[in-house]
Amino acid sequence: MSGSLRVLFVNRMASLVRGGGETFDLEISANLEKKGVEVHYLTGAPLIAHTPMPLHHARAHEIRSPYLPWFPWDRMKGGWRVRVWEFAQFENRAAAWINRHQDRFDIVQICELPRLVTLLKTRYAIRPKIVMRLTAPNAYDPTGGTRRADAVIASGTSIAIIRRGERPDVHNIPNAVATDCFRPDDGAGRSAWRQRHGIPADALVLVYVARLQGFKNHALLVEALARIAAEEPSVRLVLAGSGPLRGDVERKAHAAGGADRLLFLGEVPFTELPDVYRAADLKVIASEYESFCFAAIEGMASGLPVVTTDCGWVPTLIGDTLAPIEQQSVRGPDPSDRFASMNPGAQQRDVPGGIVTGRSDPASLARAVLRLWRDETLRRRTAGWNREKAVREHGWDSSAGKLLDLYSEVRNRRSEA
Numbered sequence: 516m517s518g519s520l521r522v523l524f525v526n527r528m529a530s531l532v533r534g535g536g537e538t539f540d541l542e543i544s545a546n547l548e549k550k551g552v553e554v555h556y557l558t559g560a561p562l563i564a565h566t567p568m569p570l571h572h573a574r575a576h577e578i579r580s581p582y583l584p585w586f587p588w589d590r591m592k593g594g595w596r597v598r599v600w601e602f603a604q605f606e607n608r609a610a611a612w613i614n615r616h617q618d619r620f621d622i623v624q625i626c627e628l629p630r631l632v633t634l635l636k637t638r639y640a641i642r643p644k645i646v647m648r649l650t651a652p653n654a655y656d657p658t659g660g661t662r663r664a665d666a667v668i669a670s671g672t673s674i675a676i677i678r679r680g681e682r683p684d685v686h687n688i689p690n691a692v693a694t695d696c697f698r699p700d701d702g703a704g705r706s707a708w709r710q711r712h713g714i715p716a717d718a719l720v721l722v723y724v725a726r727l728q729g730f731k732n733h734a735l736l737v738e739a740l741a742r743i744a745a746e747e748p749s750v751r752l753v754l755a756g757s758g759p760l761r762g763d764v765e766r767k768a769h770a771a772g773g774a775d776r777l778l779f780l781g782e783v784p785f786t787e788l789p790d791v792y793r794a795a796d797l798k799v800i801a802s803e804y805e806s807f808c809f810a811a812i813e814g815m816a817s818g819l820p821v822v823t824t825d826c827g828w829v830p831t832l833i834g835d836t837l838a839p840i841e842q843q844s845v846r847g848p849d850p851s852d853r854f855a856s857m858n859p860g861a862q863q864r865d866v867p868g869g870i871v872t873g874r875s876d877p878a879s880l881a882r883a884v885l886r887l888w889r890d891e892t893l894r895r896r897t898a899g900w901n902r903e904k905a906v907r908e909h910g911w912d913s914s915a916g917k918l919l920d921l922y923s924e925v926r927n928r929r930s931e932a
Contacts, residue, residue, distance in 0.1 A: 519621075520551075520552050520553065520622070520919075520922060520926070521553040521555070521619060521620050521621045522544070522547065522553070522554055522555065522621065522922065523555040523556070523557060523613070523619070523620040523622070523623045524540045524544050524554065524555070524556050524624050524626075525557045525609060525613070525623060525624065525626065525628065525631065526556070526557075526558055526625075526626040527578075527605050527609075527626070527628065528558075529541060529556065529568075530558040530559060530560055530566050530567070530568050530569050530570055531559055531560075531561075531566070531567055531568065531582060532567070532584075532726065532756075532757060532782060533568065533783075534726055534809075535650060535690070535808065535809040535810075536627065536648070536650040538809045539626075539648070539650075540624070540626055541570075541785070542691065542693065542911055543691070543911060543914055543915050544556070545911075546914075546915035547918065550915060550916070550919055552919065552922075554572075554574065555574040555575070555576075555619065556570055556572055556574065556575040557575075557576050557577075557609060557613065558578070559582065559605050560578065560579045560580075560582075561579065561581075561582040562580055562581050562582065564582075567782065578605055579608075580601075580604040581604050582601065583597065583601055584757070584759065585759055586759065587759040587760065588759075589728055589730075589759075590729060590759075590760075599655065602628065602630075603630065606631040607634070609628075609631055610631055610634035610635055610638065610639060613635060613639075614641060617642055618642075620643045621643055621644070621926050622645075622646060622925065622926065623641070623643050623644070623645050623646070624645075624646045624647075625645060625646070625648070626647075627647070627648070627649060627650055627654050628647075629647065629654055629656040629659070629660025630656075630657075630658050631660070632645055632647055632660030632661075632663050632664050633658035633659060633660040633663055636660075636663045637663075644665040644666075644925045644926060645663075645664050645666075646665060646666045646667070647667050647668070648668045648669065648688075649667060649668075649669045649673055649685075650673070650806065650807075651673060651806045652672070652673040652676035652677050652806065661682060662681050662682070665925050665928070666684075666686060666921060666925050667682045667684070667685045667686065668686045668687075668688040668921070669685050669686075669688075669806075670687060670688060670689050670806075670807050671805075671808075671827070671828035671831075672806045672807070672839050672840075672841050673806045673807070674687050676841055686921055688917055688918050688921070689908075689909065689913075689914050689917075690809055690812065691909045691910055691911040691913070692809070692812045692815075692816045692905055692910075692911070693816075693911060694816045694905055694909070694910060697813050697817045697905075698789070698793075698816065698817060698818070698902075699793070699817060699818030699898070700793040700794070700818070704790055704794075705794045708790050708791070708793070712753075712778060712794075714778070714794070715749060717749065718749040718751050719749050719751070719796055719797075719884075720750075720751050720753060720794060720796050720797075721750065721751070721752045721753065721795065721796070721797050721798075721884065722753045722755070722791060722792060722794075722795035722797075722799070722814070722819075723736060723752065723753070723754055723755070723799050723800065723801065723810075724756060724788065724810040724813065724814075725754075725755075725756050725801075725802070725810060726756045726758040727754075727756055727757060727758030727759065727760040727761045727764060728759070728760060730802060730803045730804055731801065731803075732802055732803050732824070732874070733760065733764045733801065734763070734767055735801045735877050736752065736799060736877075736880070737764060737767045737771055739801075739877040739880040739881040739884070740768070740773045740776060740777075741772060742878060743881045743884055743885060744772075744776055746885060750776055751777075751778060752773075752776055752799075753778045753780065753791060753795065754777065754778065755780045755781075755782075755783045755791055756780075756781075757781050757782045761779065764777075765777075765779075789813075792813060792814055793817060795814075795817075795819060796819070797819060797820055797821075797888065797894075798811070798814030798815075798817075798820070798821045798822070798869075799821075799823070799880075799884065800822070800823040800824060800826065800829055801823075802824060802826040802827075803824070803826060803874055804826050804827045805826045805827040805828055805829050807828045808826075808827075808832070811823070811829045811832050811833070812832060812909050814901070815832065815868060815901035815902065815904060815905040815909075816902060816906070816909070818898045818899070818901065818902045819898060819901065820869045820893075820894050820897040820898050820901065821869035821870075822870050822880065823869065823870075823872070824871070824872055824874040824880070825840060825853055825864075825871050825873060825874055826840070826874060827839050827841065830864075830866060830871045832868070833866050833867065833869050833897075833901060834866040834868050834900065835864065835866045837853065837864075840853075853873075854873065859878045860876070860882050861879065861882075862876045862879040863879050863882065863883050867897065867900045868900050868901040869887065869901070870883040870886065870887065
């Protein structure tokens with residue numbers, strides 16, 4: 516059945532930046548192609564400028580619309596309205612394009628964009644079935660697109676929240692990682708990468724792969740970096756990702772006296788990310804909230820210990836037994852029952868894959884990093900646990916198979932209607 520199945524992946528940002536939603540669509544679609552599915556892509560492109568990360572695929576099409584990556588919409592009062600307007604321009608154009616070409620597809624899979632679902636269902640009443648993926652459970656959806664989709668998929672903390680809300684029938688399609696690409700360092704590549712970027716071979720290297728946006732909380736990590744450097748001057752923090760807050764992060768680093776220990780890589784092509792991980796010693800995550808976090812399983816598959824804030828699903832990934840915090844972007848002190856001690860610097864929980872710390876305590880984050888760096892036995896044990904779990908539970912072939920089964924079910928519903 517899969518050989519005749521034609522699927523259009525609609526992901527506005529796939530040609531613009533590389534976040535979790537984009538990684539999911541590009542990786543799972545590549546694995547669906549291996550199973551015989553005919554995959555198409557519809558992505559966004561700037562109205563005038565060149566496309567930052569074009570998809571080099573024979574069946575990829577770009578929709579040009581206003582794109583304002585420099586606008587700090589999440590830091591300005593009412594800035595979200597600009598963000599909504601910007602996405603609406605893409606959705607209007609994308610809906611018209613899909614309507615014109617709908618006979619090419621059996622399934623249209625849309626990454627978030629609930630308004631686009633509503634347009635396709637109401638204005639155009641397209642024949643292909645629509646599967647919507649929610650990357651977080653708080654998508655802005657005043658038009659009811661979540662209810663209108665023929666199926667909704669998600670992963671991580673989003674599953675329980677969505678099931679309690681509008682879609683109790685949400686399907687769990689787990690995020691995954693290419694464990695043959697993201698794998699532990701073999702020695703040679705690590706040394707070459709560090710030399711190319713001017714990093715000493717014996718330096719402590721931390722890597723954080725995340726968009727430079729508020730909820731990723733780079734500021735917390737910069738504060739922790741200054742504390743780490745006071746005891747381990749060799750430390751370097753490698754930041755991969757782009758976003759409107761880069762200037763703020765740089766200013767905070769200068770103020771803390773740690774700017775010379777920061778390496779900004781900007782947007783890194785997906786094929787080059789494994790080299791970044793292999794050059795590091797520890798994976799760090801400073802977010803206020805993560806519904807899943809692709810970067811966590813990339814670091815795990817690369818054989819890195821993980822130091823993370825208590826941010827939603829990430830602690831669960833590395834073996835935490837406490838229920839994940841579900842609130843979106845919670846600021847301030849963590850609940851007292853999350854840690855044995857609430858003293859600054861002592862908000863830590865040891866878990867099989869690393870250490871979990873408080874979301875507003877840079878001292879705890881710094882102490883956790885230094886503990887793992889100084890304890891080689893602990894570092895090796897957590898790294899090995901992470902690699903083994905990533906290989907065992909987070910392969911793309913399994914997730915693609917589950918999604919293919921869902922596509923077949925959804926398409927059959929149409930034929931029975």
